[in-house]
Amino acid sequence: xxxxxxxxxxxxxxxxxxxxTLRQMSAAEKIRLVAADTDRSGLESSGLPADRCLLAGEMWxxxxxxxxxxxxxxxxxxxxxxxxxxMISGSSMLLVSAGLGGGTASGGIPVVLSEAMRLHIPSVxxxxxxxxxxxxxxxxxAVQALDEDxxxxxxxxxxxxxxxxFSVLPSTAPLAEAFRMADxxxxxxxxxxxxxxxxxxxxxxxxxxxxxxxxxxxxRCSLGVGVSRTEDGARRPEIAFEEMLCSPxxxxxxxxxxxxxxxxxxxxxxxxxxxxxxxxxxxAERYTRPETVMLTSASTAPEWKGMLQFSAVAIKFDRQEExxxxxxxxxxxxxxxxxxxxxxxxxxxxxALPFDHVSxxxxxxxQKVVWNGEDLDIPTxxxxxxxxxxGQPVRKK
Ligand SMILES: Nc1nc2c(ncn2[C@@H]2O[C@H](COP(=O)(O)OP(=O)(O)OP(=O)(O)O)[C@@H](O)[C@H]2O)c(=O)[nH]1
Ligand SMILES: [Mg+2]
Numbered sequence: 305x306x307x308x309x310x311x312x313x314x315x316x317x318x319x320x321x322x323x324x325t326l327r328q329m330s331a332a333e334k335i336r337l338v339a340a341d342t343d344r345s346g347l348e349s350s351g352l353p354a355d356r357c358l359l360a361g362e363m364w365x366x367x368x369x370x371x372x373x374x375x376x377x378x379x380x381x382x383x384x385x386x387x388x389x390x391m392i393s394g395s396s397m398l399l400v401s402a403g404l405g406g407g408t409a410s411g412g413i414p415v416v417l418s419e420a421m422r423l424h425i426p427s428v429x430x431x432x433x434x435x436x437x438x439x440x441x442x443x444x445x446a447v448q449a450l451d452e453d454x455x456x457x458x459x460x461x462x463x464x465x466x467x468x469x470f471s472v473l474p475s476t477a478p479l480a481e482a483f484r485m486a487d488x489x490x491x492x493x494x495x496x497x498x499x500x501x502x503x504x505x506x507x508x509x510x511x512x513x514x515x516x517x518x519x520x521x522x523x524r525c526s527l528g529v530g531v532s533r534t535e536d537g538a539r540r541p542e543i544a545f546e547e548m549l550c551s552p553x554x555x556x557x558x559x560x561x562x563x564x565x566x567x568x569x570x571x572x573x574x575x576x577x578x579x580x581x582x583x584x585x586x587x588a589e590r591y592t593r594p595e596t597v598m599l600t601s602a603s604t605a606p607e608w609k610g611m612l613q614f615s616a617v618a619i620k621f622d623r624q625e626e627x628x629x630x631x632x633x634x635x636x637x638x639x640x641x642x643x644x645x646x647x648x649x650x651x652x653x654x655x656a657l658p659f660d661h662v663s664x665x666x667x668x669x670x671q672k673v674v675w676n677g678e679d680l681d682i683p684t685x686x687x688x689x690x691x692x693x694x695g696q697p698v699r700k701k
Contacts, residue, residue: 574604
């Protein structure tokens with residue numbers, strides 16, 4: 305995959321700021337950066353030229369944002385499907401970055417993803433979840449957008465709680481400082497993921513393996529990024545690794561040691577030596593358990609000259625979660641039956657029919673009909689996470 309065809313889209317205020325941060329990194333020069341917001345000032349903070357920006361719902365929202373209203377974000381983006389499709393068409397992969405909890409990103413991202421799906425563009429979502437002190441409404445909106453829409457359409461989702469920042473920041477740290485740190489970490493991770501997924505790298509992660517790890521709905525992610533430079537001399541790999549371990553969105557070394565899966569990615573200039581690769585990955589192995597699933601990638605590019613960046617996305621699975629099947633369309637989750645005891649001894653597996661949520665069709669761009677916190681346009685069996693079986697329990701041998 306050519307890097308020029310890898311598109312990173314920032315959605316909403318936080319997403320646009322991540323794009324602004326990426327623009328200042330020379331290593332992001334070859335990636336196509338675009339931004340979409342309902343707020344004109346958000347797009348300005350991306351620093352992108354007008355032809356790379358989409359001001360959704362301009363006539364109706366007046367370029368002032370959605371003020372935390374998810375329904376407005378949904379409608380504004382729903383009415384801009386053609387523009388969204390034009391922005392992403394021709395991409396070989398799309399990474400969408402945002403902070404969930406407000407109106408624009410929580411409502412708009414599912415629309416962007418459904419357009420990507422229609423155009424057969426694989427999508428990866430990299431989002432932060434609101435700080436606890438932002439209140440329950442923002443948290444609920446973020447979780448609802450993730451669980452009810454984003455996880456069902458995206459090929460891979462990395463969602464990190466902003467609260468992890470407090471593992472390294474004192475509680476008296478100004479909020480602006482915390483957000484600046486988050487922007488930098490998310491931008492660096494977006495860069496690492498784009499390198500990880502571009503072909504032609506030294507070690508290249510297989511997208512279906514990547515997607516299988518990150519498609520599970522109830523996984524918790526955290527991420528660490530460390531950078532070292534030529535001036536650090538022979539200890540470059542160790543310094544990058546140590547910085548990654550202290551990274552604000554990682555949540556400490558225990559996030560690695562307790563992870564079920566970790567995606568490691570090493571980026572460097574043409575001078576990257578075999579010894580550097582060995583040194584950094586052997587350190588990584590020391591901090592993971594033998595049973596941890598590891599996906600690794602190492603790549604070099606001229607624009608990384610003199611720099612070494614090591615990043616980790618640590619994933620902890622929810623034990624109750626379905627076992628994901630790799631690949632687009634997912635061909636349906638397959639869930640170990642929790643009802644096995646109905647058939648005696650718990651020695652029963654219940655096959656699930658491959659039903660996937662694809663889209664709400666014409667309901668996608670309309671205001672949600674919500675009752676008791678449930679979106680009634682979504683079929684009940686999806687809302688309730690029901691496993692639809694073929695009526696044929698299979699006995700385990
Ligand atoms: N990384 C980062 N996160 C931010 C920043 N500002 C806000 N956030 C987080 O992102 C969440 C969503 O905020 P915004 O991006 O402003 O929301 P939006 O998607 O633009 O939606 P509306 O403003 O309601 O239209 C917040 O709840 C915060 O947790 C920022 O400057 N950087
Ligand atoms: Mg906003």
